[in-house]
Amino acid sequence: MKQPTSEATVLVWDGGLRIFHWSLAASVTGAWATQELGPAYMDWHMAFGCAALALVVWRLAWGFVGPRTARFSDFVRPPREMTAYVNSLRSGPKQRFSGHNPLGAFSVVAMLALVLIQALTGLGNSDDIFFDGPWHHVLPDSVSDRLSYIHSVNFWILVTLIALHVGAIFAHWLFLRENLVVPMLSGKKPRRETAEGTGIAGQKPGLALALALASAALVGLLVGLAPEPPPMDFDMF
Ligand code: HEM
Ligand code: HEM
Numbered sequence: 001m002k003q004p005t006s007e008a009t010v011l012v013w014d015g016g017l018r019i020f021h022w023s024l025a026a027s028v029t030g031a032w033a034t035q036e037l038g039p040a041y042m043d044w045h046m047a048f049g050c051a052a053l054a055l056v057v058w059r060l061a062w063g064f065v066g067p068r069t070a071r072f073s074d075f076v077r078p079p080r081e082m083t084a085y086v087n088s089l090r091s092g093p094k095q096r097f098s099g100h101n102p103l104g105a106f107s108v109v110a111m112l113a114l115v116l117i118q119a120l121t122g123l124g125n126s127d128d129i130f131f132d133g134p135w136h137h138v139l140p141d142s143v144s145d146r147l148s149y150i151h152s153v154n155f156w157i158l159v160t161l162i163a164l165h166v167g168a169i170f171a172h173w174l175f176l177r178e179n180l181v182v183p184m185l186s187g188k189k190p191r192r193e194t195a196e197g198t199g200i201a202g203q204k205p206g207l208a209l210a211l212a213l214a215s216a217a218l219v220g221l222l223v224g225l226a227p228e229p230p231p232m233d234f235d236m237f
Helices: 015-037 039-065 079-090 102-122 141-175 181-186 205-224
Strands: 009-011 188-190
């Protein structure tokens, strides 16, 4: 007999985490696209970059106070568990997870760290002609040059990881017959695809919103507290 929908699916991702995910994907894509469009779009580049920074700050806090599947303690595992999981894909019974699997967990942490580095280095970066990050002029040239270098190299590491991320999700669908995208949209997974039908009980929307406001305020302060750049010295012309 067909089970009622409420029993056939289990809530595994809370609403805050889903909004976070798709907003992060949009901000990172927006930051990349706007710097490709040229100097006229650098204000937008900074806006998308700062949005990505606020989202990661939110996610770091959510990893401690959010529902079970969002918590770092639920999915960050020692490397040997990651290796065991990869080996288990070739043989043995298929393991099910309500949240991130050990390999996915590694890429989650790495992507969050890379976006954080990308956005923080951007704050001290400059194109040396049209646009400076808000903290650029208070840093010695040697430091801002280093940040600029990290900003350009780290971006390609991030792009590689995002490509692997999307590739792994496609491989899950192709080889393991598991659609991970629908749960990241709806929050729900078929019960048979979770670990013993376990999901999350509450989504804590009030706390998620309060943290979102606090994260945005923190990034606003980080940008707003940067001292005004000194006036341009036109005597040199
Ligand atoms: C710039 C692009 C992207 C970035 C930076 C990104 C980043 C992330 C991060 C950080 C997570 C972990 C979520 C969390 O626990 O906080 C995640 C999970 C996930 N992402 Fe993305 N993502 C991107 C694009 C995409 C795209 C295009 C898709 C759809 C094909 C996608 C599908 C998913 C899915 C299904 C999960 C959950 C994986 C699981 O079940 O363990 N992501 N992504
Ligand atoms: C996730 C967020 C971000 C991404 C993905 C990103 C990506 C990029 C990329 C790909 C470049 C071109 C690098 C090169 O090839 O030289 C760039 C340049 C730049 N970014 Fe970002 N960025 C982000 C955040 C920020 C933030 C928050 C700022 C702060 C204002 C910023 C400031 C700059 C500046 C000033 C440049 C010009 C550097 C140059 O032309 O040499 N970025 N960014």
